[in-house]
């Protein structure tokens with residue numbers, strides 16, 4: 001089987017050099033950090049992006065590559081619609097290499113209750129101007145060739161798209177660098193420099209950088225980093241398993257999912273397969289700390305979660321991971337440069353079986369690779385994009401909750417304008433950090 005394409009063994013492509021000072025430091029080289037740096041550089045700000053491992057080494061290369069408006073929280077939907085416009089212009093800049101294809105997203109229902117859930121989302125989404133349509137069983141059968149599963153129908157958004165994550169995000173980083181962003185791999189940010197109650201810079205493993213603002217886009221590591229500075233983000237992570245098949249004939253041009261499995265064809269002719277909902281959760285100190293806040297989503301999602309008593313060593317919420325460290329010593333971020341979880345063998349087997357049962361004419365899929373990623377999530381499955389009132393100069397851009405790839409270019413533009421003090425063009429109230437502490441009811445976004 002093919003090893004995952006980005007790892008610690010991948011040669012460093014972005015080597016700085018690290019400046020002594022800049023306007024903004026971005027922590028984390030996933031799609032959110034990269035697109036924030038891109039947009040900050042375009043606004044003429046001096047920006048340095050520090051990545052502890054490799055650009056897109058974590059979630060931003062490991063995801064399914066879906067760029068979807070369908071099923072989004074209505075706070076995110078306008079930003080996602082903007083993001084789709086950015087993806088289209090990015091695909092003009094980078095051409096075929098990005099793997100951008102606008103072939104639609106289809107959700108498939110096995111029950112009338114699922115159809116009702118789809119219809120409820122579609123009815124509300126209509127006012128945003130999205131081209132989402134309900135599909136009858138016959139319409140589904142016309143679009144998806146040779147499926148044996150007796151779906152009741154589906155929800156389809158023709159303008160939804162996909163791209164090839166592990167190629168796309170490093171290319172976007174090249175675009176950010178070409179616009180003037182300094183990008184430094186193998187460069188963990190250990191701590192913030194704070195003076196007079198505000199951020200004045202960062203301490204990295206390669207030295208200090210003085211700056212006025214820091215954007216924390218650290219994915220699954222953000223809560224660990226922020227907490228060490230007294231900022232509580234109730235973020236947890238779940239392990240999501242994915243696999244890639246050898247090339248197979250096309251059964252559907254777009255991306256599709258039901259409750260058992262999700263599939264979409266990749267640029268190499270194989271399929272990216274994944275479970276519809278199943279994932280693994282490793283219990284750690286943050287799970288206990290935030291248990292109450294997660295009750296609403298747990299109630300909805302309990303059966304698809306397999307619980308494990310502990311995460312492997314050096315994971316962000318492993319029992320042994322230090323919560324405090326000295327800025328002049330190795331930090332937890334350097335101990336795990338690229339978080340590369342083992343895929344779940346049980347999930348791989350189940351998904352292959354579901355795919356083969358649905359498309360018997362394709363035979364049992366031969367796998368070329370299997371991998372996993374730690375999805376960083378929030379109690380309401382909606383990101384945090386906000387300034388930290390208690391620590392001026394710190395901006396949070398994290399908790400993308402399993403759908404940050406598609407919205408990355410949109411949020412990158414929004415976050416850059418937030419940092420620059422410009423009008424962001426969208427209402428960011430839904431993404432405020434204080435929603436977890438100001439007595440607001442936790443309102444989970446649609447887990448469609």
Ligand SMILES: Cc1cc2nc3c(=O)[nH]c(=O)nc-3n(C[C@H](O)[C@H](O)[C@H](O)COP(=O)(O)OP(=O)(O)OC[C@H]3O[C@@H](n4cnc5c(N)ncnc54)[C@H](O)[C@@H]3O)c2cc1C
Pocket residue numbers: 027028029030031032033050051052053054055056057058059060061062063064065066067068187188189190217218219220221222225240241242333337338372373374375397398399400401402403404405406407
């Ligand atoms: C299996 C799977 C499937 C998914 N499918 C989809 C999908 O189809 N569509 C979709 O829209 N989304 C999907 N997602 C979600 C999407 O991948 C993420 O929401 C998105 O990539 C998050 O981007 P990010 O930049 O916030 O985080 P990441 O990509 O995780 O990047 C964070 C980076 O920060 C770095 N970092 C952390 N701490 C430090 C530090 N102290 N110093 C320096 N660097 C640091 C890390 O090394 C990491 O590279 C999926 C995710 C997974 C795992």
